[in-house]
Amino acid sequence: MIVDAPLKRYMRPGIVHFKAYPVESGTGPIIETLVKLAEDAFFAVVEVGWMKDPRVRDEARHILEQSHLEVAYAMQPALFSQKLSLCALDPQAHRKAVNQAKNCIREACQLGARWVRLPSGKDPGPEKREAAKKILVETILELREFAKDFGDPLLTLKVFDRSVDKEALVGPAQDALDVAQAVRRHYPEFGLVVDLSHFPLLRESPEEVIPQLRDYLVHAHIGNCYIKNRCHAAYGDLQPRFGFPGSEIDVQEVRQFFRLLLDQGFLNPETRPVVSAEVRPLVLGERSELIVANAKRVFEEAWALA
Template structure:
């Protein structure tokens, strides 16, 4: 078995096929084609609402042995909800909705329930917001524990550059999450290269800090020059003018392969995050991202 078996390729359908995300039947068709392609061992979508579609996706995933990741982010943003809001009424409404969504995710066979925090309120009220978000995660985690195969993962975003979210820098996030884990034991971190870079962190150092609780990796690109057009996290294509070249991607993977994974996880998923738009050739973009990931994995295992 090669070392790269510790990282399994995942298709980020919610981004690669972004124009289709509101058409759940179309998403199911994409899942089927992804599964039939035989390369990916997992896929990521938003929440599916229609029971027949959820049943179809669950059946496809089960038949092909695919891991299912679903993101609450789109659903919560749509309803202007915020799990870390300082407004207790809004936070309570957000928590109740997130817990409802846990059950919808379970209907798809989801093993990784994924979410992000809300906006950073600033240094003076940051700890207050983190306390509220911790309460939200514990309650969402309690609901998720009804499903033994489901974990909850939080993606730290950039705090200062673009998204300006509460949960951001890796070291601070890992320390906070480790304190929370006794009350939320299946809590993990979804690592994203774009947000780490926009936080002006060293990618390798961030991976080393995240490794004990890391359950997923996104190879995501961004323009890092604050004076340049497109600065920030816009889910852009890999390569220049962003920082995520093939060489950088290979170094990220090589670093991850050398790190000890969480003992509860046999492997973690890795996906290229690139958002498509109306008029894009969606399957050609998927092919390009798949080829980029394949090259990066191969280069990481066979440097030189």
């Protein structure tokens, strides 16, 4: 066993709402599904996304306040669905992405979010990569100034894959490190979010990357991916349930990740960082409630066995 202490002594377990109950479009049964997660005392944090209707956001805010859940807001649903990139080289495309990001920060404020997750946007290729990283750094700092008037949430940059699915600038560990170092010079609280499911997609190992990014790591996601067959419906960065046949992540991999994060001092009783499950029903017959139960079991089993 890792330590003779409950999981919650070392982390605040969370769940990504819009994946567990797919409402990434910003519409659908947002309130009904949010209530289900808010009623589950296992989770200390819920990660929400785009909610197009202000009345829905208002009702969601009251639910979150009543349940004593901490809130993170993810920009991915709004940005990905509109093919927007915060590192776009074209000025018009970049400004459109920044404007949407600012709208997301307004929504996050309305929902009482403590953290806001940003994706970098698309990788433009090796010849233009340094220019894109410079634009991304400037964009994060612009959004940081904007966010000061909207609850001043902590901005975090989530690391995605480069070549399989999201084709993101950030991206491989070195690019994540370059951006984090540049932003930290002006914004010391800024940090990165890594996802266990993205290491296979990036062809990197947690054992190599986590020590490299440790000083900039603020939160972690634990998801799953499938990369064995390009023709499979689950191929790519689609976050299937843990243990999905042929997939990359199950109890053993989560156990090893917990152990690594403990050894690196990331999981600790003082700061108890957010570690969120990011999985969803993906194929015919899968139910959200069972996927959520699966994630909780995997967290608890991995912690007990590590």
